[in-house]
Structures are given as structure tokens and as C-alpha cells.
Amino acid sequence: MLRKHLREAVVPFSPYYRERITARTINNLKSFADLQRLPFTRKRDLENPRDIVLQPEPAELARRPMTIARGLVRGPRNAKAHLEHEFRPVMMTSTTGRSGAPVPFVYSGRDLDLLSVTGTRMMEICESSPEFRHVNLFPYAPHLAFWQAHYAGTGFRTFMLSTGGGKAIGLDKNLQMVDRVNPDAVISMPTFFYHLLHQASENGLRWSNIKRVVLGGEKVPLGMRRKLHEMLEAMGAEDVRIMGTYGMTEAKMAWPECPAAPGSEGTGYHLSPDLVLVEVVDPESGVPVPEGHPGEIVVTPLQARGSVVVRYRTGDLISGGIEYTMCPHCGRNCPRLMGSISRVSNRKRLQIGKVKGTLVDFDALEVLLDDVSGLASWQIELRKHRDDPLETDEIVVYCVTAGGKESAAVERAVYDRFDKDTEIHPNEVRFVTMDELSERLGVGVALKEERVVDRRPQFDDASGGSENNEEQEEA
Numbered sequence: 116m117l118r119k120h121l122r123e124a125v126v127p128f129s130p131y132y133r134e135r136i137t138a139r140t141i142n143n144l145k146s147f148a149d150l151q152r153l154p155f156t157r158k159r160d161l162e163n164p165r166d167i168v169l170q171p172e173p174a175e176l177a178r179r180p181m182t183i184a185r186g187l188v189r190g191p192r193n194a195k196a197h198l199e200h201e202f203r204p205v206m207m208t209s210t211t212g213r214s215g216a217p218v219p220f221v222y223s224g225r226d227l228d229l230l231s232v233t234g235t236r237m238m239e240i241c242e243s244s245p246e247f248r249h250v251n252l253f254p255y256a257p258h259l260a261f262w263q264a265h266y267a268g269t270g271f272r273t274f275m276l277s278t279g280g281g282k283a284i285g286l287d288k289n290l291q292m293v294d295r296v297n298p299d300a301v302i303s304m305p306t307f308f309y310h311l312l313h314q315a316s317e318n319g320l321r322w323s324n325i326k327r328v329v330l331g332g333e334k335v336p337l338g339m340r341r342k343l344h345e346m347l348e349a350m351g352a353e354d355v356r357i358m359g360t361y362g363m364t365e366a367k368m369a370w371p372e373c374p375a376a377p378g379s380e381g382t383g384y385h386l387s388p389d390l391v392l393v394e395v396v397d398p399e400s401g402v403p404v405p406e407g408h409p410g411e412i413v414v415t416p417l418q419a420r421g422s423v424v425v426r427y428r429t430g431d432l433i434s435g436g437i438e439y440t441m442c443p444h445c446g447r448n449c450p451r452l453m454g455s456i457s458r459v460s461n462r463k464r465l466q467i468g469k470v471k472g473t474l475v476d477f478d479a480l481e482v483l484l485d486d487v488s489g490l491a492s493w494q495i496e497l498r499k500h501r502d503d504p505l506e507t508d509e510i511v512v513y514c515v516t517a518g519g520k521e522s523a524a525v526e527r528a529v530y531d532r533f534d535k536d537t538e539i540h541p542n543e544v545r546f547v548t549m550d551e552l553s554e555r556l557g558v559g560v561a562l563k564e565e566r567v568v569d570r571r572p573q574f575d576d577a578s579g580g581s582e583n584n585e586e587q588e589e590a
């Protein structure tokens with residue numbers, strides 16, 4: 116499949132790979148070890164996102180034997196429509212940039228079909244049922260997580276309400292809608308679902324019908340799973356199964372765990388070997404590691420059109436590597452990524468962290484409000500709702516104006532600056548006195564004024580799912 120994919124789609128039609136992969140290399144791909152003949156693709160190689168989009172010349176396509184055959188049997192118009200479905204970009208998602216601009220990934224009609232396939236498999240592996248009612252709580256956004264969940268619903272031909280999450284309609288509306296729909300299965304980012312459940316139980320709601328919870332977009336510590344489980348049981352839900360997923364913009368798909376008994380280790384992310392080739396390599400040398408060894412995840416989609424990457428270095432480390440043995444829980448024979456996912460360590464120096472589920476460049480936050488007019492001094496505080504480490508992140512901006520008074524104009528300017536330069540939004544802008552702010556900044560005490568202070572209590576649990584997901588990132 117890889118040879119066919121490269122020979123018939125990637126090399127002829129991708130401006131980026133045309134120059135990097137030769138026919139000879141493709142012919143020499145005979146075994147797994149031969150993959151090393153293909154170059155890696157890294158995030159920094161995607162600076163010109165258009166170059167990785169397959170852009171066939173109509174004349175080239177017309178010469179394809181399949182096109183000629185289709186034209187003869189079903190007519191030229193049918194042949195043309197078929198090619199348009201295969202190649203024409205019709206949808207876009209993007210990464211939320213770590214430091215640079217977001218990288219767009221386009222989908223053709225065929226890619227959307229594949230998104231339905233991976234979504235349907237997700238439903239099957241998570242042991243959902245078409246008779247179930249599903250609620251998708253991912254934020255409406257041009258990111259993989261939302262669309263993967265949406266197409267899982269249409270592909271599985273089941274009922275799904277997509278609320279758009281907290282950003283779209285607020286917490287109360289989400290509570291009402293979930294309560295009204297009384298779902299069997301919920302798809303969400305873990306922190307948001309925890310937040311929602313907390314509020315629901317405080318309001319005395321009983322979501323006893325929930326049987327499946329599928330989490331994505333951010334890491335799911337074991338403690339979070341346990342807690343969600345306890346909260347759902349307390350609401351009367353029996354036999355709930357909680358599963359994590361791992362996916363990324365560049366693969367244009369996500370992979371689920373299958374249900375395991377509550378409290379047990381994760382079952383691994385079940386891959387689709389007909390749709391993606393996943394390798395695990397030594398992050399330093401790039402050499403593939405043996406089965407079951409930790410390393411960096413490298414992905415090559417095998418049937419994608421639109422934006423296409425080959426041997427993409429995700430920068431995600433998988434602690435238990437890849438396993439090819441039968442899954443002891445569900446009996447499937449697909450490869451599985453085992454253990455927990457973290458970022459490759461050399462990126463840590465970039466001072467990137469997550470706030471509200473969005474990747475944020477802390478170095479940029481340090482200077483974000485430096486030149487807001489009328490603002491004399493400021494501090495951005497990151498904290499957790501109710502100081503609960505499992506809760507949602509909150510952002511409070513403390514401000515002192517030049518005149519020392521509250522100012523609606525300055526408040527608006529602060530919100531505008533966040534909207535313009537970041538993907539996060541402060542919960543509150545609070546005006547304080549210079550004395551109070553000086554104390555907060557550690558003026559005269561700390562070596563450097565703390566413009567950004569992270570007061571989020573840390574939840575100490577390293578196990579669990581994906582850290583990656585720049586998407587959900589968007590999520």
C-alpha cells in the first residue's frame with residue numbers, strides 16, 4: 116500500500132515530496148527496515164503548507180488507467196466527478212501553532228470518507244451502539260478532534276448532539292442539553308467534562324444513563340479517569356467505561372483505546388494499519404526501536420489525499436512503544452501504541468504550556484501587555500477553578516492604570532490583546548492598587564518581576580493518554 120500510495124499519488128502530485136523521493140527508492144521498499152530509505156518530515160518542513168497538498172495536473176490524471184477505464188464504462192463526466200472527489204480540497208483543519216503560525220491541513224471528499232471510517236472504527240472499538248445517544252462536547256473549531264467526533268457520528272449512523280462545548284454556548288446550556296438528551300455516550304476533553312460533571316452533581320442532576328466516555332484532546336491521567344468514574348457512579352451510572360484517544364492534525368485521524376475494566380491500565384491506542392503506518396523511533400538517532408520499546412511516534416498515512424505527509428515526526432514519545440500482539444481485552448489484531456504519551460524532551464526549553472486546553476507560548480505571554488496604552492503595570496495569573504487540580508484553568512489579569520483608576524478602555528484593550536495575539540481569553544480583568552500589584556510581582560523580592568504566574572496546583576499523576584493534540588488543541 117505504501118509503494119502504491121507513493122507511486123500513484125504522493126510523488127507525482129506533491130510539490131514537496133516530488134523532489135525528495137525517487138522512483139528507485141519506492142521500488143526498493145520491500146520490508147519494514149527499508150522505510151529508513153524515506154526521509155523524515157518535521158514540523159519545520161511544513162513552512163509552505165501548500166507544498167504538501169497533492170496538486171495533480173488534469174492531463175496527468177486523464178492518463179491514469181483507472182480514469183480511462185472509468186470514463187469508458189461510466190462516462191467522462193463520472194470519471195471527472197470521481198477525480199474531484201478524490202483530490203479537490205473541501206475542508207480544512209489546522210494545528211494550533213506552538214510558536215509559529217498554525218499549519219493548515221486540507222481534506223478532499225475522499226479524506227472525509229476516511230474520517231468517517233476512522234470515526235466508525237472508534238465507535239466500534241469503544242463498544243458504542245447505533246442505538247445510543249451521543250453528545251460531542253468538543254469545541255466547534257477547525258481542528259481534528261471536533262470533526263473526528265462529528266464524522267464518527269455520521270459514519271456510525273447514530274444520533275449525536277454536538278454542543279460546541281463551553282466556548283460556544285456556556286456551561287449552563289451544556290448542562291441543560293446533556294440533561295435533556297440523557298446520553299448513553301459522551302465525547303469530550305477530560306477537563307471540560309470533569310467541570311461539567313462537577314456542576315451537574317452540584318445541581319442535583321443524575322446522568323445515570325451514561326455508559327461510555329471517550330476522552331481526547333489532552334492528557335488523561337489515571338487519577339482523572341478514576342475521579343470521573345466515581346462521580347458518574349455517584350450519579351447512578353452503572354458500568355461506565357472511560358477511554359482515551361490519541362490523534363493529530365497531520366495524521367488526519369485519531370485512535371481509541373478499547374474498554375478495559377475501571378481502574379486498570381490503558382489498553383493501548385488501536386491503530387488502523389490499512390490507513391496509517393506508524394513507526395516508533397529513537398528520538399535522537401531516528402532509528403526504529405524494537406517492538407515494545409519507548410520512542411518517538413512517526414506516522415505515514417497510507418490513503419490520504421489533500422495535505423499529505425510521509426514519515427512525519429510527531430515529537431510525541433510513547434512510553435510503551437508499539438505492540439503487534441493481539442489485544443487481550445478485545446481480541447483485535449491491530450497494532451497498538453502502549454503506555455503514556457509525552458513531548459520529546461528537547462522541546463521543553465521552548466517554555467510552552469497548556470492553558471485552557473490550548474498550547475500557549477509562555478515567553479510570549481511575558482511581554483503580551485507591555486505596550487497597552489494606559490496600562491502602568493500588570494500580571495497574568497493562571498489558576499484552577501476552586502483550586503482543584505482537575506478543574507478548568509482560569510486566567511485573571513491584574514492591572515494598574517497610569518492614572519491609578521479603573522478604566523473600561525484599558526480593560527477592553529487587554530481583552531483585545533489576548534484575542535489578537537493568543538488563543539486564550541482571560542476570565543477576569545481586575546484593577547488593583549500599585550502596592551498590591553508590587554507585592555504580587557515580587558518587586559524588591561524576586562530577581563525578576565513575575566509577569567506570568569502559574570498558581571495552578573499540580574495533579575501528580577504521570578500515567579494516561581495524550582499530551583499532544585495540538586488540535587484540541589483546539590480542543
Ligand SMILES: [Zn+2]
Pocket residue numbers: 372373382385442443444445446447
Ligand atoms: Zn482492544
